[in-house]
Amino acid sequence: MTRVPTRAFAGVLALSLAATGAACSSAKPQSGGITTITVMGIPPTTKAAARQTYLDQVAAFEKANPAIHIQTTDAAFDATAYITQLAGGTAPTMLLVPLTEPAGLIARHQVADLSTAAKDLPVYGQFDPRVLENLKDASGKLYGIPTSEYALGLVYNRSLFSKAGLDPDRPPATWDDVQAYAKQITERTGVPGFAEMTVKNNGGWRLTAATYSRGGAMEAQQDGRFTATVNNPQAVAHLTQLKKMRWQDQSMGTNQLLNYNDVNSGFAAGNFAMIISDPGYYTSYINQFKGDPASFGAGAYPQAGGNATLVGGQAVMVNPKATAAQQAAILKWTDFYYLRPQYDPAAGAERAKSNKESAIPVGVPTVALFTADVQQKIADAIKPYVTVDPKNFAPFVSGTATLQYKPEPPVAAQSLYASLDTAVQAVLTRQDADPATELATAQKSATTIVQQAQQ
Known part of the structure; x- marks a missing residue:
C-alpha cells in the first residue's frame, strides 16, 4: 500500500516532503526563452x-x-x-x-x-x-x-523481548525465527507474540510482502500485460505458517480482524510483541500513540528464501x-x-x-x-x-542493506489486496480453513480484477 515514509541507511532522517494533494493545468511549451x-x-x-x-x-x-x-x-x-x-x-x-x-x-x-x-x-x-x-x-x-x-521490516518490543529471555539486539531474521520467538514471548509474558493486519486491504498488502520474502510474486508480466498469480506456493506457505502460529502455537491472540490503526496502536500500548512495519512508523508510535521510545526496536524483514522486502x-x-x-x-x-x-x-x-x-x-x-x-x-x-x-x-x-527491493503489484494493487483479505482472515479466524483452497478462490477474483484494470 502507499504509505508515507540502500546501500547504507546511516541514520538518515525521515524527510517530510510535500505530499500530493486536485485541479490540473496543462504544461505549456517554452515561449520567449522561458x-x-x-x-x-x-x-x-x-x-x-x-x-x-x-x-x-x-x-x-x-x-x-x-x-x-x-x-x-x-x-x-x-x-x-x-x-x-x-x-x-x-x-x-x-x-x-x-x-x-x-x-x-x-x-x-x-x-x-x-x-x-x-x-x-x-x-x-x-x-x-x-x-x-x-x-x-x-x-x-x-x-x-x-x-x-x-522498506518494510519487523518492528518489535524490546522490553517484552527481555522479559521473555530474548536478546533485544538480535530480532528474528527468518519467518521460522518469528514463529519461535512469538511462541516463547506468549508463553513467558502472556502477550501475543505477533499480530497481523487483515482488513481494509492490509491483509493482502502484508501477504504480498511475505510472498516476496519467500521468492514469489502476486503479478507476472508477459508481452506488456500483467496477470494475477496470487495462488502461488510461497503465499500458500506463508498462510500455512500463520495458521500454525494462530492455532497450534496460539501466539497471535484471539482477535484477528485488525486494521492498520488497531495493530499500530496496540503495539505502542504493549499489547503485541512483534508486527510488520517500516521504521517510519516510529513517528506515529511516539507522537500519536505515545509509545515508549526505549521499547521500540526495528529489524529487517524476516526471510524464507526470497532475500527481498516490499x-x-x-x-x-x-x-x-x-x-x-x-x-x-x-x-x-x-x-x-x-x-x-x-x-x-x-x-x-x-x-x-x-x-x-x-x-x-x-x-x-x-x-x-x-x-x-x-x-x-x-x-x-x-x-x-x-x-x-x-x-x-x-x-x-x-x-x-543486503535485501532486494520489490515494489507493490503494478496493476490494481488495492483491489488485488482486497481480494486477498478474505483468504488471510479465513486462515486466522477458522481453524479448518485450508490456505491453498482460500487462495484458489482469491485467484478467481484477482484474475478478473487485473484483466479489467488493463482494458
Whole structure:
C-alpha cells in the first residue's frame, strides 16, 4: 500500500516532503526563452502552512533558474484520469507517482525515457542501483527518479523481548525465527507474540510482502500485460505458517480482524510483541500513540528464501510529450526540491533542524537513495539534531542493506489486496480453513480484477 515514509541507511532522517494533494493545468511549451512545466506535488489548500512552504521553494527555484517557470497542481496521480488527460493534452508535465504505478506506465509507453536526461543530475552516478531498478524497463532504460522510499521490516518490543529471555539486539531474521520467538514471548509474558493486519486491504498488502520474502510474486508480466498469480506456493506457505502460529502455537491472540490503526496502536500500548512495519512508523508510535521510545526496536524483514522486502514511496516521472527542455527543467526541480536534502549536507542539516523543531523524530532510517559515502555525509550533518537511539534501529539498517527491493503489484494493487483479505482472515479466524483452497478462490477474483484494470 502507499504509505508515507540502500546501500547504507546511516541514520538518515525521515524527510517530510510535500505530499500530493486536485485541479490540473496543462504544461505549456517554452515561449520567449522561458520553459514552463506543470508539476504535481503542492500540498492542498487545507494544509496552508505546508502549501506556502512549497510555494516559497518554487519561488526560490525560479529565482535561481530564471529561464524556468513552474505551474503547480495539487491533483494526486490517478492512472485512469491520466490516460484521459494524456490523450487530451492536459496531463501535467511532471508526475509524482506511487511506486505501484511505474511498471504499468512504462509498459503502456505513457511516460518519457529519462535515460539520457537523468545523467545531468549532480549525483546521478551515486544512486543506489536498487532504488532505480523498479523504474527501468526490461532493456534497462530509466523512466523515473525516486524521491522517497520506505522498506518494510519487523518492528518489535524490546522490553517484552527481555522479559521473555530474548536478546533485544538480535530480532528474528527468518519467518521460522518469528514463529519461535512469538511462541516463547506468549508463553513467558502472556502477550501475543505477533499480530497481523487483515482488513481494509492490509491483509493482502502484508501477504504480498511475505510472498516476496519467500521468492514469489502476486503479478507476472508477459508481452506488456500483467496477470494475477496470487495462488502461488510461497503465499500458500506463508498462510500455512500463520495458521500454525494462530492455532497450534496460539501466539497471535484471539482477535484477528485488525486494521492498520488497531495493530499500530496496540503495539505502542504493549499489547503485541512483534508486527510488520517500516521504521517510519516510529513517528506515529511516539507522537500519536505515545509509545515508549526505549521499547521500540526495528529489524529487517524476516526471510524464507526470497532475500527481498516490499518497498513503497514515490517517484518523479515525465509526460512523454514533454520537450527536451521540459525534461531538463523537471530534473532540475526534482534535484532542487526532493533530492538535495538527501545528498547535500547543508540542506540535510537544515531539514533535520526544522524537523526537530517541529517534534518530528530525526534519525529514523529510511531507504537511502544514495551510496554509503553520500549517506555518511548526511548522517554526520544531521547528528546534532538526531532524537532517536540508533542502536534500536541498527538491526534494520544492517539487515535491510543486503535485501532486494520489490515494489507493490503494478496493476490494481488495492483491489488485488482486497481480494486477498478474505483468504488471510479465513486462515486466522477458522481453524479448518485450508490456505491453498482460500487462495484458489482469491485467484478467481484477482484474475478478473487485473484483466479489467488493463482494458
